[in-house]
Amino acid sequence: LLSLANICKSYAMGEEEYEVLHDVNLTIERGELISIFGPSGSGKTTLMNIIGCLDVPTSGEYVLDGTLVADLEPRQLARIRNKKIGFVFQNFQLLPRLNTFSNVELPLIYSGLKAAERRQRVLGMLELVGLSHKAESFPNQLSGGQQQRVAIARSMVTEPSIILADEPTGALDQKTGQQIMDLFRQFNQAGRTIIMITHDPIVAAIAKRTVRILDGRLSEEGGAINA
Amino acid sequence: LLSLANICKSYAMGEEEYEVLHDVNLTIERGELISIFGPSGSGKTTLMNIIGCLDVPTSGEYVLDGTLVADLEPRQLARIRNKKIGFVFQNFQLLPRLNTFSNVELPLIYSGLKAAERRQRVLGMLELVGLSHKAESFPNQLSGGQQQRVAIARSMVTEPSIILADEPTGALDQKTGQQIMDLFRQFNQAGRTIIMITHDPIVAAIAKRTVRILDGRLSEEGGAINA
Numbered sequence: 329l330l331s332l333a334n335i336c337k338s339y340a341m342g343e344e345e346y347e348v349l350h351d352v353n354l355t356i357e358r359g360e361l362i363s364i365f366g367p368s369g370s371g372k373t374t375l376m377n378i379i380g381c382l383d384v385p386t387s388g389e390y391v392l393d394g395t396l397v398a399d400l401e402p403r404q405l406a407r408i409r410n411k412k413i414g415f416v417f418q419n420f421q422l423l424p425r426l427n428t429f430s431n432v433e434l435p436l437i438y439s440g441l442k443a444a445e446r447r448q449r450v451l452g453m454l455e456l457v458g459l460s461h462k463a464e465s466f467p468n469q470l471s472g473g474q475q476q477r478v479a480i481a482r483s484m485v486t487e488p489s490i491i492l493a494d495e496p497t498g499a500l501d502q503k504t505g506q507q508i509m510d511l512f513r514q515f516n517q518a519g520r521t522i523i524m525i526t527h528d529p530i531v532a533a534i535a536k537r538t539v540r541i542l543d544g545r546l547s548e549e550g551g552a553i554n555a
Numbered sequence: 556l557l558s559l560a561n562i563c564k565s566y567a568m569g570e571e572e573y574e575v576l577h578d579v580n581l582t583i584e585r586g587e588l589i590s591i592f593g594p595s596g597s598g599k600t601t602l603m604n605i606i607g608c609l610d611v612p613t614s615g616e617y618v619l620d621g622t623l624v625a626d627l628e629p630r631q632l633a634r635i636r637n638k639k640i641g642f643v644f645q646n647f648q649l650l651p652r653l654n655t656f657s658n659v660e661l662p663l664i665y666s667g668l669k670a671a672e673r674r675q676r677v678l679g680m681l682e683l684v685g686l687s688h689k690a691e692s693f694p695n696q697l698s699g700g701q702q703q704r705v706a707i708a709r710s711m712v713t714e715p716s717i718i719l720a721d722e723p724t725g726a727l728d729q730k731t732g733q734q735i736m737d738l739f740r741q742f743n744q745a746g747r748t749i750i751m752i753t754h755d756p757i758v759a760a761i762a763k764r765t766v767r768i769l770d771g772r773l774s775e776e777g778g779a780i781n782a
């Protein structure tokens with residue numbers, strides 16, 4: 329499905345360059361459930377942004393679905409993001425002016441689905457994340473964990489082939505977090521590729537495959553984490 | 556130090572009222588290290604906002620340092636917030652236009668300290684949270700966990716008598732989270748009251764006293780949580 333070869337990423341800090349990712353090599357097959365596990369500041373979100381075509385590497389080669397991502401035009405990249413990938417952002421990125429229903433519906437707006445179909449999909453997702461009763465609430469009327477679950481619902485509503493989830497249970501208590509993990513597992517069993525980025529060994533433990541990241545370098549785990 | 560008696564809090568939802576907190580009774584003594592533990596949506600942040608004088612209850616009585624909070628004027632409330640309480644907000648609330656140093660320095664600006672003293676305090680706090688090397692970074696140049704630690708440094712820099720910390724390690728890996736817990740412990744041992752709001756039993760476990768909250772109702776735990 330995707331292959332990263334010798335990916336490096338640096339940020340400009342005034343006169344200096346700060347290299348965050350160092351020669352990252354990673355291949356992820358279709359249908360995998362994988363976690364990228366590492367401590368705060370290790371480069372997880374940076375790596376996720378590259379995988380999700382939200383940012384470009386400083387150097388290296390990224391091939392997604394057989395296509396070299398560097399050759400794609402912005403419109404093609406936007407299409408990939410909208411159609412193929414569902415994102416759960418670390419800080420959720422809900423639109424404050426939209427209520428829960430509309431935040432979850434947003435990715436469907438340009439999908440060609442009719443309003444009635446969109447409605448059905450959105451309500452179905454809200455039920456799966458336990459937020460049917462909050463459909464009319466705005467983000468500032470939701471708890472932290474409720475906002476996260478809206479973000480999760482939004483990531484799944486287009487039924488994308490890839491889900492990229494950055495710390496997807498950080499704001500959730502254990503029970504709610506496990507319900508969300510079950511949901512990700514179901515999505516994976518239905519054929520979707522799930523890539524979880526996390527510092528939490530309990531979250532990492534649900535994946536069959538874990539890749540560790542530390543100071544921008546990856547190392548393969550060889551199997552699941554035992555939490 | 557503070558006493559909440561029969562506190563209720565409702566939010567207006569269109570025509571209806573949604574009652575979030577139901578007859579909350581809680582007394583916290585000076586110098587305690589207490590956690591308020593409960594699941595997502597249980598009312599933790601709502602309760603914290605009341606304790607921190609950021610919101611008012613719908614009914615009930617709140618007495619802080621011998622003063623009925625309802626009798627205080629906005630200016631007096633602002634003074635309490637600025638001088639007595641350090642806040643670690645769930646979504647951090649860093650100012651995006653200020654770098655790390657200036658975000659941490661902000662509470663000191665009106666304290667009367669000289670620039671050199673402020674500088675010393677801020678740099679000291681940044682060292683305690685392991686972010687000296689990020690003093691010039693802006694929030695959008697920091698990882699999620701780094702932002703949280705900036706928020707934690709900012710909560711402590713005025714050396715307030717009370718720290719209110721809402722999910723203070725949600726964005727941190729275990730090791731970094733433990734370092735932050737040790738910092739809270741040190742602050743407590745120096746006489747400060749630490750009130751932690753959390754859904755994480757590991758965080759709750761460091762307190763000597765845990766109060767559970769579920770659907771807006773408190774129940775006393777009787778001792779520490781065993782995580």
Ligand SMILES: Nc1ncnc2c1ncn2[C@@H]1O[C@H](COP(=O)(O)OP(=O)(O)OP(=O)(O)O)[C@@H](O)[C@H]1O
Nearest residue numbers: 339368369370371372373374696697698699700701
């Ligand atoms: N835009 C940026 N400019 C400069 N440095 C950045 C930028 N974004 C991230 N960094 C730095 O790169 C490093 C990795 O950041 P990243 O957000 O990828 O970490 P992370 O593993 O997601 O951490 P966390 O678990 O705290 O979210 C950090 O030291 C961070 O300060």
Ligand SMILES: Nc1ncnc2c1ncn2[C@@H]1O[C@H](COP(=O)(O)OP(=O)(O)OP(=O)(O)O)[C@@H](O)[C@H]1O
Nearest residue numbers: 469470471472473474566595596597598599600601
């Ligand atoms: N401004 C508001 N208007 C309406 N309802 C609100 C408002 N703020 C919070 N709520 C609701 O009150 C309940 C409690 O919210 P609160 O933020 O206190 O929960 P919490 O325990 O902090 O949860 P979390 O662990 O997810 O952060 C939730 O059901 C939430 O949707």
Ligand SMILES: [Mg+2]
Nearest residue numbers: 372373698699
């Ligand atoms: Mg991150």
Ligand SMILES: [Mg+2]
Nearest residue numbers: 471472599600
């Ligand atoms: Mg909360």
